[in-house]
Amino acid sequence: MPEPPDPRIMDGTGLAEAVRAAAGEQASGFRGLTGRPPCLAAVLVGDDPGSVTYVKMKQRRSATAGIDSQLAQLSVSATTDQVVAAVSDLSADPGVDGILVQHPVPKHVDERAVFEAIDPAKDVDGVTMHSLAAMALGQPGFHSATPGGILRLLDHYRVELAGRHAVVVGRSPILGKPMGLLLLGRDATVTFCHSKTVDLAEIISTASVVVAAVGRPRFIRGDWLRPGAIVVDAGYNPGNIGDVAFEEALPRVGLITPVPGGVGPVTISVLLEQTVSAAFARAGLQQLAATAS
Numbered sequence: 001m002p003e004p005p006d007p008r009i010m011d012g013t014g015l016a017e018a019v020r021a022a023a024g025e026q027a028s029g030f031r032g033l034t035g036r037p038p039c040l041a042a043v044l045v046g047d048d049p050g051s052v053t054y055v056k057m058k059q060r061r062s063a064t065a066g067i068d069s070q071l072a073q074l075s076v077s078a079t080t081d082q083v084v085a086a087v088s089d090l091s092a093d094p095g096v097d098g099i100l101v102q103h104p105v106p107k108h109v110d111e112r113a114v115f116e117a118i119d120p121a122k123d124v125d126g127v128t129m130h131s132l133a134a135m136a137l138g139q140p141g142f143h144s145a146t147p148g149g150i151l152r153l154l155d156h157y158r159v160e161l162a163g164r165h166a167v168v169v170g171r172s173p174i175l176g177k178p179m180g181l182l183l184l185g186r187d188a189t190v191t192f193c194h195s196k197t198v199d200l201a202e203i204i205s206t207a208s209v210v211v212a213a214v215g216r217p218r219f220i221r222g223d224w225l226r227p228g229a230i231v232v233d234a235g236y237n238p239g240n241i242g243d244v245a246f247e248e249a250l251p252r253v254g255l256i257t258p259v260p261g262g263v264g265p266v267t268i269s270v271l272l273e274q275t276v277s278a279a280f281a282r283a284g285l286q287q288l289a290a291t292a293s
């Protein structure tokens with residue numbers, strides 16, 4: 001007999017399936033109303049194997065939800081101006097509903113300039129300053145896909161956030177910062193930690209909720225965690241290894257996300273869901289049904 005699932009492990013794959021299926025129903029409704037499917041365009045600069053794999057995976061998942069894909073692929077030597085021009089073309093293309101710039105772009109490309117070339121109405125990955133400001137101010141807008149997915153997971157598992165101390169380890173513009181803003185928007189008491197933070201383990205030991213967004217394998221140790229803590233591991237390091245030492249952490253936590261199968265799949269489903277929302281909004285149409293929770 002298969003072992004029953006561990007109730008401490010948050011199942012990102014299952015939630016991702018539900019969100020993707022709901023997005024698929026909406027996409028089908030959109031197609032019925034407008035005669036075309038929603039379309040998500042990806043911009044890929046260079047041929048980093050990891051990035052190529054991510055983009056292909058997103059295209060496959062888009063297809064299963066009835067969302068069309070476009071790909072603008074630029075060479076690794078493309079200049080900032082060239083990448084900005086490609087993104088601007090997609091922003092102006094009426095057949096494109098959502099734009100995803102695969103992160104990271106090569107170091108010589110100004111990623112912020114590239115992100116800002118995305119029409120905010122198509123910013124389904126939530127990377128523009130417009131989206132970040134909306135998240136900071138609690139206004140409607142697209143969530144950064146990974147933090148948005150993490151919030152979905154926490155909601156799905158009915159994690160109470162109001163009044164709780166949430167520690168976000170990492171402050172990148174696509175992950176740590178927007179994560180902290182979304183948690184603050186839910187009335188958590190938020191601490192941001194980063195590479196200059198002193199006494200990280202001690203700070204983490206005071207957290208009810210920990211989000212690891214560092215990019216260092218097994219960096220957060222089990223004995224740093226407060227017993228019963230809710231732990232979200234957004235890290236995705238080579239070899240499918242998270243930022244949290246999972247085996248050490250599991251006996252102490254209330255809930256934890258696995259890597260793989262935690263944050264990653266939900267991120268992609270949120271991206272698809274936001275693409276469908278963008279398509280409806282751009283067409284001036286109301287969405288058809290409530291989305292999955």
Ligand code: NAP
Pocket residue numbers: 146169170171172173174175176193194195196197200213214215216234235236237263264267
């Ligand atoms: P990033 O831009 O490299 O940011 C890493 C953050 O970690 C920075 O804020 C950095 O601090 C902080 N940091 C580095 N060393 C530290 C230390 N010793 N102590 C405390 N903080 C430290 O990375 P990212 O793009 O946010 O990604 C983080 C991880 O999430 C990676 O593993 C990435 O693969 C993964 N990720 C997953 C998804 C998903 O969908 N699952 C999406 C995006 C990213 P400073 O700011 O001081 O440098």
